[in-house]
Amino acid sequence: MLDKNSLIPLYVQLENLLLEMIESGELKVGDIIPSENELSKNYSISRMTAKKAIDNLTIKGFLERVKGKGTFVIGKEKKIELPLNRLRGFTQKVKEMGLIPKNIVPILERRKADKKLAKLLGIDENEDVWYMERIRQIDDTPAVFEQSYIAISLLPNLTRKDLMSSKFEYVRSQGLEISDSDREISAEIPDDYVASSLHLKRNEPILLAECITYLKGGQVLEYSTIFYNQKKYRFKLYAD
């Protein structure tokens, strides 16, 4: 039961109580949990307080809410492993697993580089750049969402079609060779646009990489922000 005189907020007490039920196996993966109305009645708290507890466990990845149906315990088994520190081989690795990769390119457009972007790409301010967005899907489930800038002078003939197959191969076909990439990794709550691109709900944490990718010789090819859908995939890394 909950202690109304405790220093610990009621919604935190309820969170912990539900967590215990999950860890003890009383609530199993796939189970529906008591509704907000049931919880508020059973524990003599208001519905808003019960809702706050459930909301918190939802953003922590233990529960999933489905409108009109209820709230369910979800598992943390994400089947497919993808590398975080490899530039190539995404498509190939997916195919090896017998799955179908697909790239969607919602946007490919010309923009002018602002000061910050020009500095990152090693070009002049107001120089033309490509801005592109790409969603990498596996069996129609979005895995990765990329937003990327590349100097137009480097790839003057880029088309959406080139991005729908292998960007790596296209760059090579233009006589350039991708070398490596510096990345900053962080955990973020994405904005609504990114969240919907990856079919995620509001307030779900997500992996973000900000990348500078270099050509052989050290020239900057592209600046990109990459969002990873960890709801369905595991992202692996090798350290030494």
Added chain:
Amino acid sequence: MLDKNSLIPLYVQLENLLLEMIESGELKVGDIIPSENELSKNYSISRMTAKKAIDNLTIKGFLERVKGKGTFVIGKEKKIELPLNRLRGFTQKVKEMGLIPKNIVPILERRKADKKLAKLLGIDENEDVWYMERIRQIDDTPAVFEQSYIAISLLPNLTRKDLMSSKFEYVRSQGLEISDSDREISAEIPDDYVASSLHLKRNEPILLAECITYLKGGQVLEYSTIFYNQKKYRFKLYAD
């Protein structure tokens, strides 16, 4: 102004409005934003609705709430860069920057390996293992929180003092050589214990690495979960 008949919830409208103020420079880093009471009066919404908008922008890293004082716009400049895919050199890198590293070891205790842990470490179930927690601080600000398991048979004489200096060096002094580490990286909302260990508030997203560290020769040395405080530090990676 807000549109009460819109399909977009009022708190989302207010979120976007506050974000525009931040991006336009109307609200600058360090500024206090209008209080919940002011917002609810100015936009003719209830205080709970204003609060929800502010709460969401807080977990997204744009605002910081201070009890008794108000809500402030925070910057995203995190000064110190730390590597995500390097096993050694943390202490040295910090010292190079003229900062003082310190390791706190709240827990070092014997436990029995359960089935899952035994399999990960390549030992028998119920064999003795060390369980240790370590907080790596830089100038008294927690940067990394580690929870780790090591078979006692590998390091029978381990003490808290050994962990307060360099774990890497201690392992070497025992005639073992650390080789590399497989890591799974994810974005999580930490539980209250981890959050308070890193001096973070509830519901702030955090980087998590689950690691298997190997000795030269391929034997498993340790299984660890490492939490990174991205509030104060940037975590970098190199991809090729």
Added chain:
DNA sequence: GAGTGGTCTAGACCACGTT
């Protein structure tokens, strides 16, 4: 139509920090 979660209101009391 009944139940669910999503949003919203208009109050209330509290702990905290500033004045």
Added chain:
DNA sequence: ACGTGGTCTAGACCACTCT
């Protein structure tokens, strides 16, 4: 004493799903 954010209540209306 006052204003702040933190919690909590007891209602309300809505859109959605299932039957």
